Amino acid sequence: MHPIHVSVCDIEFDRERNALEIVQRIFLDDLELAIRNHNSNQRIDLLDPKGTTTDELVKAYLKANFKISVNGKAEAHNYLGHEIEGDALYAYMEIEKVKKLNSIQVHSEILTSEYDDQVNLVHVEVDKEIRSMKLTGDRKIDRLEYNK
Numbered sequence: 001m002h003p004i005h006v007s008v009c010d011i012e013f014d015r016e017r018n019a020l021e022i023v024q025r026i027f028l029d030d031l032e033l034a035i036r037n038h039n040s041n042q043r044i045d046l047l048d049p050k051g052t053t054t055d056e057l058v059k060a061y062l063k064a065n066f067k068i069s070v071n072g073k074a075e076a077h078n079y080l081g082h083e084i085e086g087d088a089l090y091a092y093m094e095i096e097k098v099k100k101l102n103s104i105q106v107h108s109e110i111l112t113s114e115y116d117d118q119v120n121l122v123h124v125e126v127d128k129e130i131r132s133m134k135l136t137g138d139r140k141i142d143r144l145e146y147n148k
Contacts, residue, residue, distance in 0.1 A: 003120065005030065006027075006120070007025060007026045007027075007108075007120045007121070009025070009106070009120065009122045009123070013101050013125065015129040018098055019096045019097075019098055020070070020095040021067070022092070023083045023091070025090050025091075026088065026089050026111070028084060028088060028089045029087070035091060037114065038064065039057070040059055044057065053134055053135070055079070055081060056133060062091060063079075064116055065105070065108065065110050066109075067108075068104065068105065070095065070103070071100065071102045072103065072105075079084065079091070079092075080094060101144070101146050103145045104124055106122050106141070106142060106143075107141045108135045112137040115126075116137060118137070119134060121133070124144055
């Protein structure tokens, strides 16, 4: 158990690839609890899932609880996979065919059903400039505008 409930999401706009590269870091024990609740199955073990894979479980959870709109249009993120490092799970996603980034809106409900004090930090990097959003159970959506 840890006293802080926070996830960190890094989004980078890669102009050469016309893509948003997304890395979502979540405490493994918190994510496992949320996925158990999401699936109404308290026996789920992310390190040893039976009858499914960790990627399938994480992908479904993120699809339901993490949404991005680019330039006013909802975009589906492609889930690429995960890594576990220490007590955190790193989920890798991308959104392709982003030629221009005028605005980005993030809707994150990650772990907000499990913890009243959950904070989901989102850092967006565009042309080496990083801007951030702080999302909570009371403020699940935020938007950044770009004039380029």
